[in-house]
Amino acid sequence: MQKFHSVASLSILSYYAVLIPFAACISHEDVKGHKGTQDNFNHKLSPKMTSDINLHGVLSWTSMGFLMPLGVLAIRMSHREEGGRRKALFYIHLVLQTLAVLLATAGAIMSIKSFENSFDNNHQRIGLALYGAIWVQAVVGLFRPRRGNKRRSTWYFIHWILGTMISLAGIINIYTGLNAYHKKMSRSTRLLAILFTAQVSFMAFLYLFQDKWEYMQKQGVILGNDEMPIPPTLRNQQNDHSQKVLVPEPCVKRNALKNLFD
Template identity: 45%
Template sequence: MRFQHKLGFFCILILVSPLFTSSQEHVKGVSNRKEQIHKKQMSRKLLFEVKLHGFLLWASMGFLMPVGLLAIRMSHRVHCRRRLRILFYVHALSEILSLLLSTAGAVMSFRNFNNSFNNKHQRLGVGLYGLIWLQALIGIVRPQRDSRGRRMWFLVHWILGTALSVLGVLNIYTGLVAYHEKTSKGIKFWIIVFTAEVCFITFFYLFQEKWDYIQKKGVTLGNESKRATINQVVLPRDKQKEVALAETC
């Protein structure tokens, strides 16, 4: 009798065990699905943060910083005080906004991304974050025009600002490459658009540098050249300067 009871219990255990295993597999399947859904949500959130980081750094170093550089460069050939102030404020405002946006992008990078610093984009980005703050401090401690350290300050400020613009543009390209390596998404369209923007800014920079030379060569309208010759013949030099300043303003 005992043997029969044991045999019956063993048969019941064999029949019921598939139910336990199937239930366990069902629980594991549900948990795996939840983990997959959670990973997808996290990846979407991370992808959004990567895109936002790229947009902030493009707006900072790919747009606002070159605009500020162009504004202060254009002021060197302007004689009207009102226009000089406008160009200076454009330069200062664009650089301040560039500093704030790059700082926001840096904070987002340190908080949300895996900063192993094993690629060029991360290493160059850290250097740019430090240099942009150094450039801002140099701009704040600007000496007066007639002081002895004005020339050295201008040289350092100009070299550092130009280097920041060039390295910032380069780091945007490395960021696009890193984005492609992480997500396997195409970046050809964005590279073409950004390259077109860089070419336009470079052309405008070189063109405004040569604009005075073009005007002196008589490429301007004939009425302006005739007016200039009349002023040179009729008016004395002091009056010519006053008229020139009035016309430029």
């Protein structure tokens, strides 16, 4: 289990190494070749189309950019809890992931009905893969074996690795969606990219921090089986004292007069 948690931490750190520089460059995408057609795009987009694009973006962010990572954080926090709190965090995870799947499905249906789906860009390709993967993940979650079952370890690994990949791919697709929105609507998405990066960075920090919180608390506490370190000078005094041989006093018959003067 600890090995899985270490891999998850490495995945989050890989996100910082790859995704954040990508987010910083989104607002500076080269739109050469589109300058002459930007006005035409604005004229072609009807108010309904503009509204559908905005709604699709909100649904995508809410499902894959917020609820799914939050659900992952909730189930990760439950590993440190016991009893009622553990069960409550599990149900929070279940509710958040269910809402995320439903909202993502609504966004997929809207994109199929309202948008041109030529799948000639990364945003549409990643989105198509995500729409299928989240339903596979939902079905895998429903067939969760009981604890103690031999298949539990295999199920846990599949559910964990698939959920991690979906969360990371969903975050990446939010950035590709912002880039597509910038090209389509000719509007700056720099502020949105910065806010989304700050949100995801904060959630990633919580994911890594809560994993070490209990360990950090124990650093200042001496456990029952742990021994307090003894200074070298005190250790030498103890050794010298232990080397002294106590000579027993001779047994002398005591009388009342001797006891009085003692």
